Structure formats: structure tokens, C-alpha cells
Amino acid sequence: MLTGQTLLYFIYVLAAASVILTAESLYVSYSARRVRTGTINHRLARLAEEVPAEKTLQGLLRERGLTEAGDYISGMIALNRLYTQSGITGSPLAFAAMFLLAGLAIALVLPLLLRFSPIVGLLAFWFVGIALPLLVLRRARNRRIQKFAAQLPDALDMIVRSLRAGHPTTVAINLVAREMADPLGTEFGIVSDEITFGLSLENAVRKLSQRVGFEGLHLLSVSLSIQAKTGGNLTEILGNLSMVLRERQKLRLKIRALSAEGRVSAWIISLFPVVMFCLLLVIAPSYYGGVWNSPLILPAFLIFGAWALLGDFIMYRMVNFDF
Template identity: 40%
Template sequence: MELMLVYAAVFIGGLIIFERVTGTIANHFRRSSALNYRLKLLQGNEDGLGVFKGMVRERALDYDRGGIKPVVQLRRLFAQSGLKINVLRLAIYAPVAAVLVWLLLSYFGVSAIPKIILIVFFLVALPFVYMMRARAARIRKFTAQLPGTLDVVTRSLSAGHPLPISISLVSRELPDPIGTEFGMLSDELTYGTDLNDAMLNMIERVGAEDLKLLAISMSVQRGTGGNFVEILENLANVVRERAILRAKVRALSSEGRITAIIMSAFPFGLYLMISTLVPTYFDPVWQSGYSNVILSIAFTVMAIGNYILYKLVNFEF
């Protein structure tokens, strides 16, 4: 039975690799014809409103902030990760992940009921971890693009263009993620959304802290007046200085982060080394009848330790 599972996992894994390779090649060729995802959808499609609604649907966006809090937070996490709903890909990846976890637990001699519990937990936790990593990477990329974007808006405003035209210029000239996000902002302004509400929706979609500074600047300038070009220039400098500070902090904490990674991987490496050199070394543990309890306690302690290490080497500022 387990041999058939191995064959099935290898076959489906090959399909996934083939799908990823072909998708990467296709994206490479599509990238030459359009700078960002929104422009790709608009090519040859005159229904701009339909494209905007489709982008909202595929990212499961919901701007109703008064719903059930866990559901609202889950939808916000998915939207900010930039991922798209793909039922076919989910239907392929979930069984492969379940089979791989089953084989791994079988290798450690875990019984059937704990296997099922751990597989269910893994299938629930893995999407959250993947979305959080995708969200963090997307926010970092968005933040890196933001100062240059503010420079583009500043130059456009200095040339006499109104703000909606400047935002539309960003959506046409800059790549993802900021090109698509400003494109959706431009669409909302075009279809009648107030600027403050559109900026709040953009913050909801992106989740970057620096973007809140832009929203506050726009809101204050609309209410009190002032030189908006100068405000944006100062804001661009602030964002750049924050990025420099963030890079310095990451450089100073790099030793702690690599130490945390080594300490997390060390128990698994040690187990594989001992099992390779002395295959029967852990047999008394598996034959004692307490292996499930030992593994559960060990993984729980490791999870707590990894969380503490993560908090020690990651800083909020």
C-alpha cells in the first residue's frame, strides 16, 4: 500500500513540477508584453469594470470590515498575500502534501490515528504559513517600490496633471505589485469611489505600514491644503530612510537568525546522522510503545522554542 502511495506521490509531484516549469516559461513570455498583471488582463479587453470585478473576486476581497472577525482576518490575509484562488491547483497540491506527510510519519512509526490528526493539522496550517510568507514577501517588494512610485507621482503633479491621472500613470508604467495595486486604486476612483475610501481599500489589500503614511498625507492635505508635491517628496525620503534603517537592523540581526535556523534544523540532522551510522540505535524507542508521546512532547517543545527564537531575531519598528 505504501509503495503505491510512493508511486502516486512521485507521479503527482512530477505533474506539479511540470506545471510550475511551464507556468514560469509562460509568465516569462507574457511579461514582455505587459508590465503588470492588471495590464495583461486589460489587453484586448475593453470591459475595464469587468476586469476590476474579476480581480476582486479572484483575491476574495471583501471591504466589509464589520463581519465575523476570524473570517475578515482570513480574507485580509489572503488578499494581502497577492495569491489567486485556483481550485484545480489546490486539488492537486493537497493530496500530494497529505501523501508526503503520511509517508514521513510512517517512516517514524507513528500509528494511524495520530497520523490522521497530524495530516489534518498540517493541511490546515500549511496554507496559513504559505500565505503569511507570500504576504511578507509582497509587502517587502511593495515597500521597496513605493519611494520610486512617489517620485513618479510627484513629477506628474509638477507637470500639471491631476492626481487621478498621476495614479493612472503609475498603474501603466510600473511592475507588480505596485502597478496592479495602483491600477485598482485608479479603477476605484474612475468608478466613483472617494479618494479616502479608495486609499483605505488599498491599505486593506496591501497591508504595508508605509502605505498608511501616504493615506494620512493625502487625507490631511485634502482637509487642510498645502503643497502636495512637497509633502510627497518628504514622504518619499521618509520611506527611504525607514528602508535603510530596516536593512541595518536585518544586517545586525543576521547572526541571530542564522543561529536560529541551525538550532531548529540540528535535531533532525542529528537524527538522520545517527540513523545512518547506527540503524538500530532508536529501535528501543520505537518498540517501547511511548514513541508517539515522546515525539509529541519533542515537537511541542521545538515549536515553542522556534517561536521564542523567531521573536528574538525579528523586530517590529
């Protein structure tokens, strides 16, 4: 009886210990997840994984399509630059292969299963496999640049305050890397790491301008280069640049507000024929009769489609311009 009672107590102890260990493991994983979620930018999250700073820098550059030295990894410089400036992480080859395979699958399905013309399959492959990834990259790059442009004046003000407090330039840049969110926080963190591992400030900022593609960073790179060669008050230079960038941002938003009517009109004019065509196909499939069998239908669609795209491009240029 004593042996059985001892065994029962032992089972109770094991059960209690398992419950405590389970609760502790859940708490630790939840706490680690909260720490990762509360990390202000991607670089700090990578550093929190207790990976050496040099490997973290190499990983950040590699996932943006760059070599360890910060150069483009592909010989197609324009495409590699677009991929890097978009901020999409991962392998550029995997990104391109995903769209090419999707376009090839659609191009095979349309003629074989849905009995569409091979020309339609070829056009679908061109759009999905070639045009769509470029559109995705351009849109991601434009959104990232806009976000970076909104953050940069505040970052320059932070650097100016740090310099006036007596900190070196590298410490001021590292402060921005710790306090600012993405995309600016990670990009300035890469600049801080590159300076730490021996790159000059001018070259690090020049590489930053190439990675982001924002023209304000080109002004920053030129300002730092001139200040390094001729001297001058760096805090005053950065303060003036911050004010100029902030005023340009205000002007850009004002222009966007004034041109909103033109953009909406362009969308309505462009989408109205397509929407009506689809509605007629759904509501009255026989509305167009035997016109689909005409040999002129495909050239007509191509000509009028190209004409509509030309009109869309003209309206786009009317409401989007440099200043």
C-alpha cells in the same frame, strides 16, 4: 495533359498559400506572446485583452478574493484578508480545498499503507491541511509587502513629479499604474479604476492599504485624508513621506544585516538534531534499539518538540521586531 498541368499548378498555389498562412499565424502568435510578456504588470496584460475596464477591475478584485465593491467575499475576515494580501490569485475556496484534500489523502495513506499510528496521520492532516496553507499565505504576503515597500518610494516620487508638472492627482496615479511593475503597478491601477468609477481618492487609498497590508500605505491614506480636509501642499507631503519610507527601508535592511548571524544560528540549532536523527535512522537503523516500543516515546517527542518550537519562537522574536 493541359488539365493535369493546371491541376498541378493549382496544388502548387495551395501549398504556397498554406505555407504563407502558417508562417503568418506563427508570427502573429509569437508577436502577441511577446506583447504579453513585455507588459509591465498584470492589470495592463488584462487590459490588452480588449476587455472593458469595468470588467477588468471586477476580475482583478474577484481573483483576489474580493467582491466587486472591494469588500471581503468570505465571512472569515482574518483568513480572507491574509489571502488577499498574499497576492495569490484564484478562488480562496479552491486554494483551501487543495490543501485539505492533500492533507486528508496523506492522513489516510500513512496509517493504512505505511502502518503508521493514527495519531501520526492526524498530525499530518493538521500540518498539511491547516498549518501549511497558512504558512504559504504568510510567506507570500511578507514577500509581497517587502517588494511593495521597495517600490512605494519611487512611486511617490513619480507622483510628486507629475503633480509638479501640473497633472491632477488621478492622472499621476494612472501614470504610476502604467509605468510600475507588479505588485505596485496593478494595485495602483485598481486605485485609478476605482476613482474613475466614482470612488473618492481617500477611500480608494484606504482600500489599497487593506489589500496590501503595508503600514506605509496607512501613512499615505492618513496623509491624503488630512490634506483633503485641512488643505496643504500635497507634493511636499508625499515627498516627505517618500523620504521617510526610504530611510525606514534602509534601517530595516541594516537591522537585517546585523541580525543575520542570529538567524543563521537559529537555523543551525533547530535543524541539527533533526538532521542527526535522520542520518542515524539511515546509517544505523538499530541504533535506538527497542526504544520505539516504549509508551513514553510519543509524549517525549511532543514535549521536546514543543520546547524546541518555543526556543525557535524566542530566537525569531529576538531577530525580528518592529521599530
